[in-house]
Amino acid sequence: MLIHPWDAALDDSEWQTWLASHDFGQLCVNGPGGEPPFVQPLHFAYDPERGDHGEVVTHLARPNPIWAAISASPQVTLSVVDDYTFIPGPWHAPEGAPPEHGTPTSFYAAVQLRCVAHVIDDPDAKAALLHRQLAHFQPAGDHALVAPGAEPYGRMLPGIRGLRLEVTDVRAKFKYGGNKPRAMRRAVADRLASRSAPGDPAARAHQLRRLAATDS
Template structure:
């Protein structure tokens, strides 16, 4: 992922705050020799600790073909992308150029977590991590805890494997045209507000939020 200086996260707090509001991404795993990478969409729980970058908890079905590739190479990448919008060329045209000379572009926020995967099969640890993940998605409760050998979910444990991903590096990008002159940024922000398509409000919010820092 190319990250220009104007697209980079202002600091660690920025990407952490954004990631805290996201729990679905795509896990990329190195393919077996002669095969392309495996890419698995999945829900996950991100914990800010332990370590400098935290960890990710997820689970997948045991028949998933991903496991063979993970056993060969535990280095993986979790990609999370959201708050995206298409920006038409006329909105991004230079101030002194015809609108038709503007270059279309994409707005988006992206965080990529490089991780070392540990596959958890121990029933007790697996149940504890599953309960931790479910607690993130259902803080209000309402679902029985998973316990090995206990109804109603104990019988399902053998059919699942848990991923405990230690995050070793983070790359974050907030692509919202902050290298453009203020007048062009204003035109884009107005266009997003008027169009108001899915994703436009979130993209516009990022564009406006980051502008004071860009202007110094």
Template sequence: MLIHPWDAPQDDTEWQHWLAAHDFGQLAVNGPPGEPPLVQPLHFAYDPERGEAVTHLARPNPLWPALEANPQVVLSVVDDYVYIPGPWQADPDVPPEHGVPTSFYAAVQLRCTAHLVDDPTEKATLLNRQVGHFQPEGGTNPVAPGEPPNGRLLSGIRALRLEVTGVRAKFKYAGKRSAEVQDRIAAGLVGRGGVRDDVARGHLLRRREE
């Protein structure tokens, strides 16, 4: 992922705050020799204090042999993306039709070492951490090995503890454009009113003010 200086996070707090609200991504795993990477969409729970993310997958998942062969993976999260028409991006001294369209988006890539977990007690602990992240209000019985109602299901999954070893983050929101062009883009997003236009506009304005 190319990251220009104007698209880089202003500090670690920016990407950490964003990632705290985004817990669904894609896990990219090296495929067997001669084969493309394997990519698995999944929910995860990221813990910045532990420096790790936890998740789980069904035991028949084809990722397991690849992870055992090479535990170096990337967990990729992308959201808040919108299409920006060319005329919105045109510099003030050129015709609108000369503007170049682009994409706005936020992205965080966590480089991780994957630790496979099969011990039932440790697996239950990680699963309960993940469920607790998504259901802090409760409503689901904690999982314990051999205990009903969910303990018997532990054998059907394997847990993953993803130890974060590096982070690449990007916030592509017209950072190199003039204030006049940024204002035009912000107005265009308001007028269009698409699904992610408001949050994209928020990123543009926030990063300009900080």
């Protein structure tokens, strides 16, 4: 992922705050023997307090073909993309130029976590991992205890494998026209508010937030 200086995260707290509310992504694993990469959509829970760059926990069904690929190459990437929208060319036309001379582009936020994957098969360790996920997705505690041999989930444990992703590096990008003149960026924010298509409110919020951060 190319990250120009004007699209880079302002600091670690920017991408960490964003990732805290984005817990669905794609796990990318090298395919064995020159095959294309495996790309697995999944929910996950990210804990920034574990390790130097944080840790991710998730689980997948035992028959998933991704396990052989992880065993062959445990270096994986978890990719999360959201808050995207399309910016028509006329919105970015230089001052005094015909509107059709503007260049269309995409706005989006993206975080890529490079990780070392650790497969969890021990029943007690899998149960503990599932509790960490449940604590993230159902913090109210409205779920049964996960324990080997205990109802209702104990009988399901053999059918899954846990996955702990040790994050070794983070690449974060907030592509919201940071290289454009400030007046143009504010005009684009106004147009996003008027269009109000799916993705526009979040993209506008990012653009205004990053403008305010550079103002200060």
